[in-house]
Amino acid sequence: MKILVCVKQVYVPGTDVTIDHSSGWIQYNPTGFRLNSYDEYALEEALLIKERIADTRVHAVSIGPGRTEVAIRRAMEIGADEGIQIRYEKEGYLSPYQTASLISSYAKEKQYDLIMTGVTAEDDMQMQTGQMIAGTLNYPYASSVIKLEMKTEHLVYVERECDAMRRECVELPMPCVLTIQSGINKPRYPALSNVLRTKQQKLMEIPAQDLVMPEAREKIIKVFLPETTARGVFLQGSAKEKAVELLRILHEKAFL
Amino acid sequence: MNDTIVVIAQHSQGAADPVTYEAIACAMELCGGDNSCIRVIVPGKQTADIAEKIAGTTGADVTAVEGKGLKLYNAEAYIKVLEGFLKDIKPLYIVLPHTSTGYDLAPALAVKLKASCITAVEKINHADGKHTFIRPLFNGRLYAEVVPETESTVITVQPGAWHKAVGSPDKKGRVNVITADAGSTKTRTISIKHSEYESAALSQSDVIISAGRGIGKKENLSLIRELAGIFKRSAIGCSRAVCDVGWLGYRHQVGTTGVTVSPKLYLACGISGAIQHVSGIKGAQTIIAVNTDPHARIFSVADYCVVEDLEQFIPAVLEAYGRLYSE
Numbered sequence: 001m002k003i004l005v006c007v008k009q010v011y012v013p014g015t016d017v018t019i020d021h022s023s024g025w026i027q028y029n030p031t032g033f034r035l036n037s038y039d040e041y042a043l044e045e046a047l048l049i050k051e052r053i054a055d056t057r058v059h060a061v062s063i064g065p066g067r068t069e070v071a072i073r074r075a076m077e078i079g080a081d082e083g084i085q086i087r088y089e090k091e092g093y094l095s096p097y098q099t100a101s102l103i104s105s106y107a108k109e110k111q112y113d114l115i116m117t118g119v120t121a122e123d124d125m126q127m128q129t130g131q132m133i134a135g136t137l138n139y140p141y142a143s144s145v146i147k148l149e150m151k152t153e154h155l156v157y158v159e160r161e162c163d164a165m166r167r168e169c170v171e172l173p174m175p176c177v178l179t180i181q182s183g184i185n186k187p188r189y190p191a192l193s194n195v196l197r198t199k200q201q202k203l204m205e206i207p208a209q210d211l212v213m214p215e216a217r218e219k220i221i222k223v224f225l226p227e228t229t230a231r232g233v234f235l236q237g238s239a240k241e242k243a244v245e246l247l248r249i250l251h252e253k254a255f256l
Numbered sequence: 257m258n259d260t261i262v263v264i265a266q267h268s269q270g271a272a273d274p275v276t277y278e279a280i281a282c283a284m285e286l287c288g289g290d291n292s293c294i295r296v297i298v299p300g301k302q303t304a305d306i307a308e309k310i311a312g313t314t315g316a317d318v319t320a321v322e323g324k325g326l327k328l329y330n331a332e333a334y335i336k337v338l339e340g341f342l343k344d345i346k347p348l349y350i351v352l353p354h355t356s357t358g359y360d361l362a363p364a365l366a367v368k369l370k371a372s373c374i375t376a377v378e379k380i381n382h383a384d385g386k387h388t389f390i391r392p393l394f395n396g397r398l399y400a401e402v403v404p405e406t407e408s409t410v411i412t413v414q415p416g417a418w419h420k421a422v423g424s425p426d427k428k429g430r431v432n433v434i435t436a437d438a439g440s441t442k443t444r445t446i447s448i449k450h451s452e453y454e455s456a457a458l459s460q461s462d463v464i465i466s467a468g469r470g471i472g473k474k475e476n477l478s479l480i481r482e483l484a485g486i487f488k489r490s491a492i493g494c495s496r497a498v499c500d501v502g503w504l505g506y507r508h509q510v511g512t513t514g515v516t517v518s519p520k521l522y523l524a525c526g527i528s529g530a531i532q533h534v535s536g537i538k539g540a541q542t543i544i545a546v547n548t549d550p551h552a553r554i555f556s557v558a559d560y561c562v563v564e565d566l567e568q569f570i571p572a573v574l575e576a577y578g579r580l581y582s583e
Contacts, residue, residue, distance in 0.1 A: 015549065017397050026398065096363065097373065124393050124400075126375050128363035131331075135367030140332055140443040143360045159449065162356045163273075163512050167449040168329065173442050183500040217372035218404045221388060226399055232543075232558040234550075239564050243572035246544070247580060249560060253542065255463065255487060255521050256581055 001056040001153075002110070003046045005080060006103055006117035006129065007039040009064060009071035019223055025092040026223060035071045038118025040078070040187040042180040045148055046116055047079045047188070053150065057081050059112075063102055065089050069203060076198040077190035083201070088208040093124070095216040100132030105212035108137065113174040114156070119144045119181045130179035141177040142170050146184050261286050262347040263316075264338070265298040266357050267306050268448075272298070275353035275413075277420035280314050282413045283351045284421055285380055286387060291316040291423060295345070299334055299436075301327040307431045315423025317430045325438030328445040329357050331364060333438035339368045341436070347408055354412035356513070362410045371408035376531070378417040395530055396553045415512055416535040457491045458510065463521045464540075466493035466510055467503070470526025470547055471566055474503045479570040480525055486577050493517065495527050511536035525566050529554030 011032050018027040043060065050056040060075035061084040062068045072083040086102050088094065107115060115134075120127045127143070134141030146167065147159035160168040161181050172178075235242040250256050261283045265276045280296060287293045294316040298307045307320035321341070325333040342350065342365075350365070352358035354376045366373035379390035381401065389402045389411060423429070458464060465484040467477060477492075484490040493510040494503070510517055511533040518539025525546050527533065534557055537543065545558035548565050555561045562569065 013394060013397060015551075017394065019398075097367070100363075100367075122395070125395065127359040128373055128375060131360065131363035132367050132373075135364035140441075141364065142331070142443070144356045160356060160360070161513055162448070164516065165450070165506070165509075165514060166268075168356075169446040169449055170330075171444045171446060176442075182496070183506070186502070215405075217366075217370075217406045218374055218402050218409070220400045221403050223393065223398050223400045226396065226556075230555045230558070230561060232545075232555065232561045234555075234561045234563065239568045239572045240576070242562050242564060243569060243576045244580070246560065246562065246573060247576055250521075251581065253521075255542075256577075 001049065001053055001113045003049065003056065003058045003114045003116065004107055004110070004112040005039065005043045005046050005058060005060050005075065006115065006133070007043065007060050007062050007071055007075050008036040008118075008121045009033050009062060009068045010036040010121050010123040012122060017225065019225070023092055024220070024222055028091070033067060033070065035074045036118050036121045036123075038120055038122070038180065038182055039075075040118075041182050041184050042116040042118050042178075043075055043078055043080065044185045044187040045180055046114070048185065049114075049150060050079075059084060061086065061103060061106065063088050063094065063099055063208065065091060072203055073198055074190070076201065077195045078188060079191075079194055083203040085203045085205050086208055086211065087205055093220050095218060096126045096128035096132055097217050098213055100129050100136055101214050102208055102211050103129075104133050104136035106206060107133070115139070115175070115177045117179055119179045127179075130177050134177035137177070139175050139177050140172045141179075142172060143179040144181045145178050146181045148178065148184065258346045258348055259287075259293045260345055260347040261294050261349045261351060262342065262345060263294060263296045263351045264361070265296055265306065265310060266353050266355060267298065267300060267303065270306065272306050272310055273353070273355075274420060275355055275358075275415050276310070277314065278415060278418045279351045279353045279413045280310070280316060281418040281421035282377070282380070282411075283349070285418070286349055286351070291429065295319060295347075297321055297338070297341070299326050299337060304431070304433045307433070311429035311431045313423065314421045315427045315429050320431065320433040321436050322433060323436040323438060325441060326436070328448065330438070330441060330443055330445040331360055332441040332443045334361055335365055335368060336438045336441070337436040338365060342369055342408075350408065350410045352410070352412050354414050358412045362412050366410040369408055369410070370406065371410050372404040372406040373410045374402050374404065375412045376414050377411050378414045392531060395528065397551075414531060414535075416538055458493055458508070458515045458517055461489055461491035461519055463487040463490035463523070464493045464510070464517055464519045465490060465523045465525065466495070466527060467498055467525050468495040468527030469497040469501070470528065472526070476566065477503060479566060482574055483523070483525075483570050486574070487521070495530065495533050524554050524558070525570070527554050528552050529557065
């Protein structure tokens, strides 16, 4: 089997988020990047399949400037066999449709049986890319997968997480696209053997301009910090004073 | 220019879900405050009754699209049926709830319709006759204002961002029923499974003490349990992240994908306030939040805010409680 896991290097801001007004996007602090945690669940699911089915190959692909190599290598250290870097040099926002188009254009002729990715990215939280890859490639798909079983060589059974703790049980033939929900498994840490192997490996680099990338269909005109909408009362004083005040409120409202 | 706004209804067990009425309310705002340009589509097996109900409640025109292969939600079948239908209408906007059905369908549908897709919309801005859409980034730490550049735009609406739509009681929308055949699909939706977990404890408790990743480590759950112990009829809840790391089972998960709760008191400990969590506690009468980060999103919905480290604060509460209130 051949599995493609789409991973994203996300930016996780610390306590301060700064907006760069010249680019209209947030200012990156170089230490704030990491592998999207939802993609780690997708990668783990691919590796679990690899453990069960002989001759399974797992590829990790990501789009972005040079810095994204770190995230791809992290995926390889965790267990992906190969890393593919689609080089797109411009920093800032890339729309899900453009991302999906680039990945679809790369994956089209590569005979992947399964394309997996996280249900969302921690930074822009779109929940779109996987479904758009499926739409572009005309593959069946399921998003928000919380359970996955290989039924036969060509058929997967998944449970999709729905609202109010319901699950939708779906069967799909391969090739198909699955977006993976957090909590489906316990993502592993890199093993030393994989770390050493990754050091010897080269990434496959593909310039974005060699692939199909359409114009964005929507644009971000600005990003902004939400107004502080705290409507409640902030308790004041030391921890002990706040504790006493909180108990007084709870008592007054007859909760105690 | 076509100004039709299509809402794709979400329903379960023979009734429209509340999020459908919220999506219709968003569509009404896009329509300029009334429902004249709205067309609600209710795909499913026998959806005429649901369509009647929606038309009666909101005054909007509703089309029930009934057919084989639509009994349970199936992205492929829905797209097959909706694609042709929507290509004929060429709506300006197609509005869905931002739920696991809505965000499953919206992006792929947008690709088929060559439409833009804007998810998790919380607010609409109107300027120069154009709409822009406000959606969160970084779990609500930031917001983006997005403008579509296509003839059609698919949007998904954050649950809880709009109040449910109500129309004028004397004007009922028109209802028509059309039959569609999704034909054969590669994807097969087998069934809907309801959780095997008993979540009654959470939905029936007066007081919920809830833990987030901010409690730091699993061992600190003992502090949460001790705190819960000072209240009568209390239960332990948590954020999704706490379930994901295995500190508590999913039956404790509060939020739209877990249990939606409406206790008298909700005490959030170390919870940052992810949108799906906050939507799940909207019914709580009093919300108290304890978090070390004064900018945590949970404070925007809390009645009482405590910026403290739980490892110090909870013992201080327990100590003061023992001294001042326990008999």
